[in-house]
Amino acid sequence: MINGNSTLTLDRRVRFRRFEDEGIVINQKAAEAVVISEVGTRLIELADGTRTLRECATLLSEEFDAAPDVIEQDVIRFAEQLVEAGIAAAS
């Protein structure tokens, strides 16, 4: 169960690059390329395996001028999608 205290780490076979405001995730295992939105790109940059999703959400809310509790819910949903797609692991 992913929550605000969870941390996120990209799978070791996943490659990520920023492209201007967006990001590209290459899942080498599945041979898939996914383009990530501006906020998602920033989350992947912030989620270094030590910051919790809540801490990431706080930073994102400052950078994107949005309510922290709303951002935190979005961050958790996005993290769940990444985990489900095999792109990241949560702990």
Added chain:
Amino acid sequence: MTTFDEMNARSWEENHLFSVLVELTYRCNLDCFFCYNDLNLRGTPLTFDEYATFLRDLADMNVLNVILSGGEPLAHPDFFRIGSLARDLGFVVRVKSNGHALRGELARRLRDEVDPYVVEVSLHGACAETHDRQTRVPGSFARLIENLGVMKELGLRVKVNSTLTAWNEDETAGMYAICDALELPLRFDLQVSPRDDGDRAPLAIAPTAAGIRTLIDVQNARSGAAGFSPPDDGRAEARPSTKHCGAGSAGIALDPYGNVYPCVQWRRAVANLHDVRIAEIWRTGFDEIRAETEEAARVVRAHPQGKLLNFCPGLAEVLTGSATRVPDEMERVAGIIASTS
């Protein structure tokens, strides 16, 4: 939401370096008749430290793809150090190898230490006689077929490339059968290229009109066959673009001596890594090339055979002296393709 193809196309327009092909060495354990490398090229080879600086600079520039090529890239003494550094820096690493040495411990090390997205190997025929005639190494066909099985078993993703030639043009169905049996995708290139020093000897085995038609018939009969589509290496189909290709706009090539080119086929060196860092070269070295790719797009659009030309500015420059003049050979191949449709 932007798609990956749209992003790739944007990289051409916005000069976002996306893919870098690195020729690590011209040494090779095969001796292919039509090898395009200029084996007389001389210079000071890049050191591991220079490669490390180069790769770190590319990571800072958000480059996605690094293609390790040669010669035979595995023949470079620092191949695994360079490859694993590229992996650690987050690149999608592709390896272009002849596959001859990719077995046993070496293949395992490639998977474990470099973790390439794909290994691209070359198949030159459907039988030993044809393949070994091209490689000029007896036994290379049998060894490649065996190694393809080994790589697949190890979980390495493999893609097979072949250049259609007068020597193998009657064997295309058999080559597809080999790859089908191994469940590997096979891609043909219809254009035999001259060597990078301008030597046209390889053109002596350019495919005949009948051979090209046979391949098209074989491909038409197979249409609908499944195959995976890896991320593009800079020659995206997603357009429109003001440029003909991503040479010098989304991709570059580097030779073992530090010369930087707009593309592996466009051998006009714009600078040398021994002298200048890549970020500076990227900022200042490619304006002329980018203007020529825009002119090439206009030339192709105005040409009656258009996209069927499979026009390549680099190849055009070798064959005609101009990157925007259509060579007769490209028109010949396009004419044959047009006659089959």
